[in-house]
Amino acid sequence: MTERGFNTGYWTHPFVQVIPKDGKLLYLYLWSNDHCNQAGLYEITPATISFETGIPIDDIPELFENIKAKVVWYPDSNLVWVKNFIKRQSKSPKFLAAAAKCLISIHHNGAIKELMDYNLQKYSISIPYQYYIDMVSILTRAPVSGSGSGSGSDKKMGVVKGEGKNTPRSEEIRPSESETEESLSEGDRRIISAWRSVKGFSLPVEEAAELVARLRTEFADVDILAESKAWAARKISEPLKAHQRPSSQIWTWMRRAREYDRQKPYRQRKQERGPAPTQLLEE
Numbered sequence: 001m002t003e004r005g006f007n008t009g010y011w012t013h014p015f016v017q018v019i020p021k022d023g024k025l026l027y028l029y030l031w032s033n034d035h036c037n038q039a040g041l042y043e044i045t046p047a048t049i050s051f052e053t054g055i056p057i058d059d060i061p062e063l064f065e066n067i068k069a070k071v072v073w074y075p076d077s078n079l080v081w082v083k084n085f086i087k088r089q090s091k092s093p094k095f096l097a098a099a100a101k102c103l104i105s106i107h108h109n110g111a112i113k114e115l116m117d118y119n120l121q122k123y124s125i126s127i128p129y130q131y132y133i134d135m136v137s138i139l140t141r142a143p144v145s146g147s148g149s150g151s152g153s154d155k156k157m158g159v160v161k162g163e164g165k166n167t168p169r170s171e172e173i174r175p176s177e178s179e180t181e182e183s184l185s186e187g188d189r190r191i192i193s194a195w196r197s198v199k200g201f202s203l204p205v206e207e208a209a210e211l212v213a214r215l216r217t218e219f220a221d222v223d224i225l226a227e228s229k230a231w232a233a234r235k236i237s238e239p240l241k242a243h244q245r246p247s248s249q250i251w252t253w254m255r256r257a258r259e260y261d262r263q264k265p266y267r268q269r270k271q272e273r274g275p276a277p278t279q280l281l282e283e
Helices: 008-012 021-032 046-053 057-066 093-104 109-123 129-141 151-157 177-182 186-196 205-218 224-237 246-262 266-273
Strands: 041-043 071-074 079-082
Touching (some): 021 057, 021 079, 046 057, 186 205, 205 224, 224 246
16 A cells, blocks of 8 residues: 655645535545556546545536646546646656656556646656657567577566566666667757766766756756756866766756855846746645
8 A cells, every 4th residue: 555645734725625525535535546656647437436435426527627727637538637746746766767657558648748748847857758668669679589488488588477477577678878868858868968078977878867857856946958068167177087976066066056046136036037937736
């Protein structure tokens, strides 16, 4: 059973206060039920919702309409997307990887795109979905040896036994550097390109991509590309040494950039950033 924290301010939030009592129950249920995955986009039927909550099944469509600002329902596909779910989780690289893997099982490209665009544009959270899609594609295209029997045959195929079917072991077949790089967004590639311009920067593409994802999550208020270029420029006069870890240097640089920005007068920061977007409820 998965354990999740609960914000007691839920009940007093203006959005929750104005929806009917069954709407309050439905909204809370969609965050906390056992069917919800790390992505917050999952399959569930109205019949299941009704059975587990006691809400009359005929009332469910109208209740979804009441909470549509926070939850997207795709009735034809029996899909629910809790929009702020990922924002309210740990957002560690491992969690984002788990969220990406959950999306692979969702057969609704439009919903997946909406989720990824929303998290990237609103919260600067980059989900490595394309990386895992490419990995599955590589596993699918991988040649399979003849139909031998015994553990030796299974080992060659890279499968795990014990769940009624052969399950690919993704750790045995990994995408190449070029395939990983092609799966990145243009913005991520430009950031990594800035890092690579520094003599001695040797992080593999996969690790660099994970670092970008971590930076976007931790430093959502920092211009990662601009600061990456600034860090690379500094390395011209202060070259990397053999014992130095570029990932640690970059992380420290972003932290100091944020601290420096926060020390600026409020009016200056407001002028540089422009008006803030309208905020929705974030439990």
